[in-house]
Amino acid sequence: MAPIDPHSFTDSTHPITTHISPSLYFDFSTPTIVSSALLTLCAPHTGDLLLDTRSLTITSVIDPTNNTQLPFSLSSDVDPIKGQPLTVSLTNNSKILIIFVTSPCSSALQWLTPPQTFNKKFPFRETCRKEGPLAGGDAGLACDESLWYVEGRVVEYFTMEQSIQPYLFAFAFAVGEIGNMEVGPRTKVFAESVPAVLDVAMKEFAGTEDMIRVGEKLFGNYDWERFDLLVLPPSFPYGGMENPQMVFLTPTVIKGDASGAQVVAHKLAHSWTGIRNADSFVNFVSYDRIV
Ligand SMILES: [Zn+2]
Structure with missing residues (x-):
């Protein structure tokens, strides 16, 4: 056992995961996400593979090449920082499909x-990405196909071309009645589908493309392709997050005088310096150079 990160059960002798293809079925009534994740390892592996989990029920672990079950165990000991290690026993496997369900109290999920x-009609979930049919059909065994394609349900597909660290994936999706408006060639503003929110947000962030160009002059090309902005509902005033391709913003940044652009400049500067780090440098760059 060779731990490399005090916040993870990861064992450095195990192959790293190079690709994740998830299927997520959002059940607002419970509220839980019924999910599957297809992991691709950098090399076939025989023996235990340790994975981090928190507040998950693991339904099954499958070898997607032949749809057979793989042995696994979820530790009953809950580490306050690292959660619960999931141990999967592999025999020359380079792909594994994990079927799991979140808990209503999963700490990485915020169900509103x-x-x-804002419109008081639809629930909202912060934190769905899916890239194409998995073993078990489009739903990737996350749920029954008839449930996945029930009439009126929205199924979104998404492919992320750029590599990101696995921890960033946790902040990757928002689900609800969300509309969008274009404010630049690389930027759409997403918010609750209410003109009172979207129109104001569009005006607030009208200068975003100018800021991206300033950033490119300072640091080189913007490599993330899109720089979209998601304004979260008014009851989510917990700051924002510089997710690659789509920044999440607290609704408090919309003041009506374009001053919210400072926050956007800060988030934008992270696109070159790294996510969730170098904040003092990011502040210097964003406030003194970009805005
Ligand atoms: Zn920051």
Whole structure:
């Protein structure tokens, strides 16, 4: 056992995961996400593979090449920082499909009820990405195909071309009645589908493309392709997050005088310096050079 990260059960002698293809079925009534994740390892592996989990129920682990079950165990000991290690026993496997369900109290998920949204009608989930059919069909065995394609349900497909660290994936999606408006060639503003929110947000962030160009002059090409902005509902005033391709913003940044651009400049500067780090440098760059 060779731990390399105090916040993870990862064993450095195990092959790293190079690709994740998830299928996520959002059940607002429970509220849980019924999910599967297809992991691709950098090399075939025989023996135990340790993975980090928190507040998950593991339904099954499958070898997607022949749809057979793989032995696994989820530790009953919960580490306050690292969560619970999931151990999967592999025999020359380079792909594994994990079927799991989140818990209503999963700490990485924020479920907002309709009264917590601007229009008070639809629930909202912060934190779905799916890249194409998996073993077990389009739903990737996350749920029954008939449930996946039930009439009126929206199924979104998404491919992320740029490599990102696995921890960034946790902040990657928002689900609800979300509209969008274009504010630049690389930027759309997403928010609750209410003109009162979207129109104001569009005006606030109208100068985003100019800021990206300033950033490119300072540091070189913007490599993430898109720089979209998601304004979270009014009951989510917990700051923002510089997710690659789509920044999440607290609704408090919309003041009506374009001053929210400072926050966007800060988030934008992270595109070159790294996500969740170098904040003092990012502040220097964003406030003194970009805005
Ligand atoms: Zn920052």
